[in-house]
Amino acid sequence: MKSAYSIIVSPLRTEKGTGLLQFNKYVFCVDKKANKTEIRGAVEEIYKVKVASVNTVTVRGKKKRVRFAQGMTSAWKKAVVTLREGHKIEIT
Secondary structure, three states: OOOHHHHEEEEOOOHHHHHHHHHOEEEEEEOOOOOHHHHHHHHHHHHOOOEEEEEEEEEOOOEEEEOOEEEEOOOEEEEEEEEOOOOOOOOO
8 A cells, every 4th residue: 555645746836726726626746556546545644634526637748859869758647636615725
């Protein structure tokens, strides 16, 4: 069993994620192998809140080029977590 801190890599602070706060939704960067039930349990354990739903998306890496060398950035997984009514996460 993975620890909660290895599943939740970091909260994402983006403009789109900040706009979702009014709908009680929070965005996290999570482990690529984590599923929705593991993400739900990790958020509930770390932040002591109740989760209503979890939506995930795998973000593909982008092609990058430096002079003649080509490569790609790493793929990663994003989770949008909706909390139940009355619960809130203080992310600083």
